[in-house]
Amino acid sequence: MRKHSFIALLLSLLVLLTACVFTKPPTNNGKADAVYLFAINDTHGALYTEGDYPGLDRVAGLLAELEKNNGEYVKIADGDIFQGSYISNIHYGLPLLSALNEMGFDAFVLGNHEFDWGLDKIARYADGDEKNGEADFPFLAANVFYNGEKLDWTRDYTIVEKGGRKVGIIGVIGYGLESSISADKVAGYQFYDPIPIVRNLAAKLRSEEKCDLVIVACHDYSQYFYLQVAAFSEASFVDAIVCGHTHQYIEEEELREDDYVIPIIQSDDKNESVGEIVFRFGADGKLQSASMRHYDPMLYKADEAVAAVIAEYEDDIEAGERVIAYTVENLSRSRLGEEMTRAMKEKYGVDVAIINTGGVRESIGRGLIRVKDVYEVFPFDNRIILTGINGRQLNNLYHEQGPHLYFSSFAFYTIDEYATYQVAIVDYVYYQSYYTDYFTGFTPELTDDLMRDVFIEYLEINYEQ
Structure with a gap:
């Protein structure tokens, strides 16, 4: 019995030694x-x-x-x-x-x-x-x-x-x-x-x-x-x-x-x-x-x-779920852009309101509209600026930059080049280098109003729950 145990131990040592010699290092x-x-x-x-x-x-x-x-x-x-x-x-x-x-x-x-x-x-x-x-x-x-x-x-x-x-x-x-x-x-x-x-x-x-x-x-x-x-x-x-x-x-x-x-x-x-x-x-x-x-x-x-x-x-998540309005139809990005400019025009009593198309990030489906939905449509903290613009520059802005902007309803063919028009515009557009020159000669008024908050107020008034 001891002999068999010794032989088994010897074989185990031999296998271990062989492994040490022939196994590749890590x-x-x-x-x-x-x-x-x-x-x-x-x-x-x-x-x-x-x-x-x-x-x-x-x-x-x-x-x-x-x-x-x-x-x-x-x-x-x-x-x-x-x-x-x-x-x-x-x-x-x-x-x-x-x-x-x-x-x-x-x-x-x-x-x-x-x-x-x-x-x-x-x-x-x-x-x-x-x-x-x-x-x-x-x-x-x-x-x-x-x-x-x-x-x-x-x-x-x-x-x-x-x-x-x-x-x-x-x-x-x-x-x-x-x-x-x-x-x-x-x-x-x-x-x-x-x-x-x-x-x-x-x-x-x-x-x-x-x-x-x-x-x-x-x-x-x-x-x-x-x-x-x-x-x-x-x-x-x-x-x-x-x-x-x-x-x-x-x-x-x-x-x-x-x-x-x-x-x-x-x-x-x-x-x-x-x-x-x-x-x-x-x-x-x-x-x-x-x-x-x-x-x-x-x-x-x-x-x-x-x-x-x-x-x-x-x-806070629950606060974002607060329902503020109801829509009977789907609201596309372009439709929301138009509604946003209408909200600005009505609130400030200006001749024309302007936002950038890139500021509208999502659409809204038919049904309830929650606070969080508006944040996803207008996620940027854009403030409203009130300023003036002369007729010629307004006409140029519309024809040169139109594809990148949403304008409130306005009869642009009736523009008087020598008249001054009152504008509500988001700060992103106003301060951007390729838009600033259109508004030279007028002193801007920066309001405390965020575009998003103006839209929530507009929805609560115009879109019944």
């Missing part, structure tokens, strides 16, 4: 063979699920399922996350910030709509004061400057480690997107050309920081941009480009000079889809390939932790 020095990336963009305040429209509760549920199966993801929010809903607007994005903290996001790239309330409202989430809310992630804005100086509360990039691999994330906003922001909110800010900035930062992340992956998150979708980035030399290689701003479902690829295929991804707005990129490394430790796909968050259960965040705002 590949990649113990680093993961794959790194997973999760990206959202243009959430526009969609905090909670309503009907067929997913909120961050469903996004978090999807993320939890993915991380359960694949391990921890690199998580990027690529701009225009906060602004756009009643619950987010009245709290300047704080509920969504709390949800992103719960989900463990690694980076947040500034988008154009982060400027809508004044960028100071977002900067306070990086001021170290927990009382006003604090982000557990950095805000990235490598090409955003104020009066020629870098913002002291943002970063050019951040580095995170997943599965033993260093991942560098560069965040930029699209070149020229200042024009999509109300001029008074972006005064003094400059968005520099991101291409040379990304090139230099990518080189730094590779040579100095020794990153295994370099990812660029750009709040824009520009073929010119990603073609230029794909053409960078080896010293500045970029491994993926995450896009935003245009609300498009994008899965594109661009070949790098070493034959690696760069994934380029963007998701739809308001959580209709979210993006994933999987980076795979070879036995030599080098990046071999990347694949990408989109997921529908509505197919996943709500995450309990984010649901708890939402529950903290239950009273």
Whole structure:
């Protein structure tokens, strides 16, 4: 019996010794063979699920399922996350910030709509004061400057480690997107050309920081941009480009000079889809390939932790559900634009009222109209300006800029070029550089009235419940 035991022990030792001699050492020095990336963009305040429209509760549920199966993801929010809903607007994005903290996001790239309330409202989430809310992630804005100086509360990039691999994330906003922001909110800010900035930062992340992956998150979708980035030399290689701003479902690829295929991804707005990129490394430790796909968050259960965040705002959510009117017909964006200008004309007794077509973001279906519905139609805090305009300039404005504006009903063929007309106009249009010259010679009166509030008042009077 002892002999058999000795022989068994000897055989076990022999097998163990053989394994030690012939088994290959762990590949990649113990680093993961794959790194997973999760990206959202243009959430526009969609905090909670309503009907067929997913909120961050469903996004978090999807993320939890993915991380359960694949391990921890690199998580990027690529701009225009906060602004756009009643619950987010009245709290300047704080509920969504709390949800992103719960989900463990690694980076947040500034988008154009982060400027809508004044960028100071977002900067306070990086001021170290927990009382006003604090982000557990950095805000990235490598090409955003104020009066020629870098913002002291943002970063050019951040580095995170997943599965033993260093991942560098560069965040930029699209070149020229200042024009999509109300001029008074972006005064003094400059968005520099991101291409040379990304090139230099990518080189730094590779040579100095020794990153295994370099990812660029750009709040824009520009073929010119990603073609230029794909053409960078080896010293500045970029491994993926995450896009935003245009609300498009994008899965594109661009070949790098070493034959690696760069994934380029963007998701739809308001959580209709979210993006994933999987980076795979070879036995030599080098990046071999990347694949990408989109997921529908509505197919996943709500995450309990984010649901708890939402529950903290239950009273405010209920206030947004207040019914203010009823419509017997569907109200398209163009119809709502016309109604908005009518509301302004009637309230201020002016000759003509004007808003921009881009200020109307949603339609309203037949039935009850709630406060939150109006916020989604008119999410911007546009104030009403009263001013004058001479007949010739009014005629020019109508014929030159008509496709971009909604005008209240007015017999434009009767304009007297030498007369002065009284105008109610939203501040976004008035202050924009390509409209300002039409109103020269007149002193504007900035009211305290938000366009959205004027419309709610109009609905309560003209659309019975």
